[in-house]
Amino acid sequence: MEAAFAEYRGALPVDSGAHDETVDDVLTVMRKGGAILALDGNEPIGSARFTLEDEAVYVARVSVLPAHRRRGVASSIMRFCEDIARDAGKPRVRIGVRESLPSNVGLYQSLGFELVSVDAHPRGLDRVWSMIKYV
16 A cells, blocks of 8 residues: 555655554554455455544545546445444544545545534644544
C-alpha cells in the first residue's frame, strides 16, 4: 500500500500520519475493530481499517493502489463497512476526509455520507470533513 500513499507525499498540506505509524500502532487500532484487505486475485489492491465506537463504526486509512482506482474498490470497501456496522448493531458509519482531497470528499458524498463538521487538521494547514452515513 506504500504506493497508494507515495503519490501524496509532499503534495498534501500535511503529510499523512500513516508514514509515522509502527506495526504496533496499527495492531493497537486493529484490536479495537479490524481491517479490510481488497484483493484482485491474490494481489492486494486496497485496504481500510475500522474501530467500533459506541454508536458508529469509524473507518480510517482507506487506500486503493493508483492502478485500481475509479473501479469501485473504495466503494466496495465502504459498503463492507456498512455491513460491519449493521452486524455490530451500530446505526452509522463515520469517516474523516481531508478537504485537500476533493475527489475523496466527492466519493463519500456519492455514497450517501453527510457532512457533520469541518475542523482544522490537528497537525497543520488542512481541514478535515467529518462525515457520517446512517445504515
